[in-house]
Amino acid sequence: MSDLRPVPGGAPDEGAPSGPDLAGLLRQSARGDESAFAEVYDAVSAKVYGLAVRVVRNPAQAEEVAQESLLEVWRTASRYDPDRGSPMAWILTIVHRRAVDRVRSAESATRRDAAYHDRNRSVSHDETAEAATASLEAHRVRSALSTLTEVQREAVELAYLQGYTHTEIARALDLPVGTAKTRIRDGLIRLRDTMGVGSGR
Known part of the structure; x- marks a missing residue:
């Protein structure tokens, strides 16, 4: 699967069938069926990107999160358990986890940069005040x-x-x-x- 970047705000073609059987498509994807995963991708990519951009609030990073999440769906499709929830809920849980990880990673990097700056900057005359x-x-x-x-x-x-x-x-x-x-x-x-x-x- 070489190109999984979702088109922001994209949606399946109007001629595509509505309400695909995501559970069945995930089972096929778990067996390596790329055409089945392509249908999953078309059905969920807009929602995946939408959730990612709401959490990370950065369109470019949201695209990366969406791509990483869809790749994880492709690689771990066999782990989907219909007894534990709907396919869409399972997919969006993956997206939310990755998006939150991205936010926390960015915040951690910012704190490290700020700490480094504080340790290495010159002390100004009015710092005590x-x-x-x-x-x-x-x-x-x-x-x-x-x-x-x-x-x-x-x-x-x-x-x-x-x-x-x-x-x-x-x-x-x-x-x-x-x-x-x-x-x-x-x-x-x-x-x-x-x-x-x-x-x-």
Whole structure:
């Protein structure tokens, strides 16, 4: 399978049959049937890319994640167990795992670069004052967080203290993504009001 790059937003040809038997096609793919896998690819590539781009938020990286995921589907088709869920759910689970791994890998690389920069940069004359100011601001934020409801604080801390994406937060808290976003938004509004930050208007 030499070319598995999905076309962003692509969809199967209008003349293609609707609702293919993905479970059957995966069984054929597991036996090395490339034409069966091509049908799987046509049926799922748009959804695979769509999920990848929602998680990694970078079209180029989403294409790479989609390609890697589809290759994994091809290589591990024999592992699909219809008793444990639908073919599409199995495929999208693979995509989500790879996309989250890509995000975490990128965040880890960013932290390593930042740490290297901090270790090797020159110390400026006002660094102590800046550190003290940052410490005071952090104390204000922690105090303000204590005024949030438990569900708001949980969502805000996951987003801004632990660096999780909205999708990861929704998955971690077993919530729809929209609900997770609402909790974060409401928490930030309350934090702004508690800390006396102007609305900018």
